[in-house]
Amino acid sequence: MSNVMIKSGLLTLLAIAVLWVPALVRAGDSLLPSVPEAQRRVSETQGCVEPTADMRRNHMKYILHQRDETMHEGIRTKQFSLEECIDCHVSSAPDAPRVSSDKHFCNSCHTYAAVNIDCFECHADRPLAKPGKLSMTPASPSARLQTDENPVAVPPGDDRQLATEGLNHD
């Protein structure tokens, strides 16, 4: 195959790709992941235990690091604990989506990214229904994890440890 043919072939593919993008955007509702909101926010200025963009890119590294420390050294800090992730991001309601569904917080993105996770073959994919376990700010209907706008009023005396100790705010 000559170079000219390869180049023209590539150009055709590129053109198809460029033309296809608007189609994807139009169909955004069905193709892009619809991530469920967290149950609560870590602080009034920040949704998750690290800035959302950082969590999206690096959550697997944080969880893996914590995994080894917890398993082998018994370190049970809560910031990057998988159990805490689930406690906050998944509802304990009996009818809440399980990890097999793409409505589950973890699976909503992982289905989109075509990444299979096997965490939940052993770990619980939803929190135990424990009344009074909420230690962080409950999310109000207006509080969105993704935008970090509309800060939620902080009840006095609430546990602010995660929010105030050396965490970057977005």
Add this chain to the structure above:
Amino acid sequence: MTDNAPTDISRRRFLGGTATTVAGMVAPGVLLHEVAQARPADEPVSSTVRWGMLIDTNKCAQGCSECVDACAREHGLTGHGRPQTDAQWIRKVDLRDKQTGYTQTLPLLCQHCEHPPCVDVCPTGASFRRADGIVLVDKHICIGCRYCMMACPYKARSFVHETLEDQLPDSPRGKGTVESCNFCVVRVDTGRTPACVEACTAENHNAMVFGDMNDPASDISRQLKQYESRQIRANLELNTGVRYRGI
């Protein structure tokens, strides 16, 4: 976790023909004043602590399976009605002296050895002993080869044969991995006692004592010093973390 049927083992075979007295043989000459009961969550475990359990078989009631049931509840161990393969972290064993017919009963669980054979044979490093003496399986690394099950002299380990659902948050378990008693490690790390000990005490049998064998002031250390106790299969020199009185 349905196999509570007593296992008939000859007393002589069970003890491995050894009569080594090991009372008070906990790190002689070591005096430790720090008690790590309330270790902060961000601090790694250290070898200044050695968790251990003392079981008084004279107080262990015939037919009682509170410890076994508490373990099943704590870790979500549900059986499939197949006693041969269902997971079993702690079981009641009945011993009978063939000559006199004298019987006694005791709970048998992972003995949390100082020199665990399961760790020796593990090809991946999944089976390991934590600095504070608790022997665990890192199921992230376990490939399910079951060498450890064959190496364990106490038959303390189980293999998960079935796909599991609705595991408990503090007790992740999964198909294709080996598991055993973990001394309720999450409880211990947060300053509580294992579920079996709690259940035995709640029943007012008080046959099980849990504590730091390195701390001379702990209840377990005082009892080990005061009374005769034994390791099962002491001849293997594994220096077990679980000791028995009355056998």
